[in-house]
Amino acid sequence: MTPDVLIALTLVAPLVGAIAVAIIGRKVDDADPASRPAANLRDGATVVASLVTFGLVLNILQLVQGGARPSLELLEVFHGVHLAFEVEPLGMLFALVAAGLWIPTSIYAFGYMRGHHEINQTRFFVCFAVAIFAALGIAFARNLFTLFLFYELLTFSTYPLVTHAGTEKAKRAGRVYLGVLVFTSVAFFLCAILLTAHYTGGDLEFTPGGILEGKVEGTPVFVLLALFSFGVGKAALMPFHRWLPNAMVAPTPVSALLHAVAVVKAGVFTVLKIVVYVFGIDFLQAGDYSVWLCWVAAFTLLASSMVALTKDNLKARLAYSTISQLSYIVLGAALATHHSILGGGMHIAMHAMGKITLFFCAGSIIVFAHKTHVSTMDGIGRRMPWTMGAFFLGSLCIIGLPPMGSSWSKWFLALGAAETGQWVFIAVLMLSSLLSIGYLMPIVGRAFFRPPKAWTDEDGKEHVAQTEYSEGSPLCTVPLCLTAAGCVALFVWGGALRDLLLPILETR
């Protein structure tokens, strides 16, 4: 198989999955037990699509590890601007994360969606597959235009997932979601892309070492960097972070894969990619263009951690934790040193594994224990030992303690901060780790060490302390244990990830 065919197949696989799901699921009524066999077939199609996609991504990985840059050029859209794909290590990593975590998520989603008696599951799974297609397009994009195309596709394909419940609350959240993401992307991101085209004479290709050096300097560079970093609203830099907590009205598998992995990681991936391949690390370093962005990222990092401390709703707390962790990556990009870029890149994978675990656990707790708020979670560890055990491991991963993968990425980020001599950012990183202990560990403590107590669930129903509930469907429990194990595995594979990413630091 030639590399271009391989890329095309990888991109097409989730789309074919979406079409298959749409066709099989046309007649499925999720409220009707009689259509269960068709529903099983439909959900099977999603799993097959996710497995095939991941297999194809692994094939591309082999090529990229061998030093190749497989590419696929479709057509010339504007003069000198192509709809084209080229896989480099950073995009490879993002594609691995998105496609790899799609497998456990699709298994988890059946358990969750059925356990929660959701309707319109066909639409849900179709949009989900389209979102993965968009994420892969972002990962493989060869230039800013292609990236932007898939970036917008990702926004619009996830909108029906956010508003899935169809309630007034969901619709309002959907409006904020679409409003913030489209506003930032059109008003800032697109503006930055067009300005870049203006300055470089139409060159939008991602090039090692950047494309702006020698074309523009001084104030316009600050403006461009600001437009790019705020324009990529999916990176949830404050003050454009409101969409993420709002997106939590979506069913938990969406929060898990899309709003902890694919969508938000697409944002920080885009920021990293622009810093490395459009500006160039050396160019940013030489002009001190990104120091202000370090401060914005540091502020977001600490502020959202503190907000997370105050949230009682578990998903909201995790959402703010995500905002904080995304800023680690933006900070890595803004520090613009070799180590900080490596750390930022690695943190894409590390945080993804940890946060998806936490969301899986939160979803299981909602479906099987009917609890949404931290204050009601006393004693659930005794009834759901596997789930809460996985939650513990995921928390360690977010905090960044060994033997969890994210200890590597945080280590490199701290090294990067040291390289610039900006010690204050090391302090920020450490402080934020402490804060994350503060908002995650009490949940584990409550779950295992406090006796159960009476609570009221999201529908307003009263439960007594002795209410029976248990681990729930293995369709939910197995995936979350797998991703928890993944957090540890990434600690072991940290070196391999670093080796994969190293080539992005070569300038020519």
Add this chain to the structure above:
Amino acid sequence: MSEHYPVLLVVLPLLAAPICLLLRHGTASRILAVLVAWTCLAMALEVLNQVTSGENISYMLGGWAAPYGIEYRVDALNAYLLVIVSVIASVVLPFGETSSDLTVRTGSLYLYHAAFLLCFCGLMGIAVTGDLFNVFVFLEVSSLASYALIGLGKGRRALRAAFSYLVMGTIGGTFFLIGVGLLYQKTGTLNMADLAVRVRELTDAGVGLRSVIAAFAFLVTGVSIKLAVFPLHQWLPNAYTHAPAKVSAFLAATATKVSFYLLLRVLFGIFGAAFVFGTLRLHVLLVPLSILAMFSCSLAAIYQRDIKRMLAYSSIAQIGYMTLGLSTNTELGLTGSIAHLFNHALTKGGLFLVVACVAFRLQSTKLEDWSGIGRRMPWTMAAFVVGGLSLIGVPGTVGFVSKWYLVLGALDAEWLPVAILILFSSLLAVVYVWRVVEIAWFREPPDDVEIKDAPLSLLLPTWILIGGTVFFGLYTEITIEVARKAAGLLLGVAP
């Protein structure tokens, strides 16, 4: 044979229109009209092919040499317009159920086709002719036919809308005629190519400048009324709202486009960019008006309860984009404007056809009646979503292509704030499009109404236009190549 195509493009619909009247039969007249439109499309494509690959075409009517006889002169821009008009006519005419048509008053279907063909003939005539007085004649032919088309809409309001359009249109036509007269008095010619040379002689010499400027003002104002340039747009929302939906589709996609072409010809072809933007500094007036149009009409669109009226206001905003691109006086901006002619024709034509599909089933274009319609008519409303995305200018659709060039044109002219305003105004489109999407897809449909999706004879034309917005949003080669060539011709630089 092919050398006669320029004139046949006009003569064929002109002859077919009275035949429709004589036929006095809905279906027969429809078949005739569709055949004429398709033949014209084939000829227009051939003409476009000729001018893009080779020389411009010059056709002397009756063999009388220009500038004394009437010359039909076709370059890339004319041919491009001919293709736009005939494409839209070819798609809109077959649209509808053959047995009955609920969107046009019953019993008047053959009248509809006759008026349609006359309007089509007039628009093609404006696009093809090289004679300024001949332009006026065709302008009146198309306008009179379109008054009749709008008046065919159901309800008395259609007649009122047609009447007020008639008044405004006549004022516009009169202004245009006065302008033509003044120019003729100064130069003694009506041939546009010839006029360009003589007007330039006058402006360079600085003699009789006052009459030339007066002629310029009358011509531009007259065309601006027909084009519905802000604030001369008052007639447009009513006309588009009360006309039958497929008439709105045709007019929105073609009439304003042809008027815009006329504006381009007058500004760049006759008077020349140096005079218009250098001496008269028209952009000082046109840029603020365009921006006002983009914002105020997009805002107005947000508050409309009738979807046709919402789309009409959106059209005026989109005309603002076109006039803005033109005022940059750069090749990129002009390319954007010209590309937007075709791109917006596809988008708005497709969206009005969607409205026609829903109106066919639902008998209503009121927003609140559309709740949950997405569940009942999924294919129709999916077309609305795609067309809406194109209106917003999401990448991968034609709307994005035009915006790309418009913004780059504004940046080329060193107008950074204008570039930013273009992007911001497209955010308003998000609001008015998404309002409809939310109501149509995320509200519960009323239980008592049981309606099916639109029949294939309606869906197919709709999806041809909507599919085109995605196809030409990615394969921009054809549109951009032609638009670039036309822009180059207008600016007098070798393409």
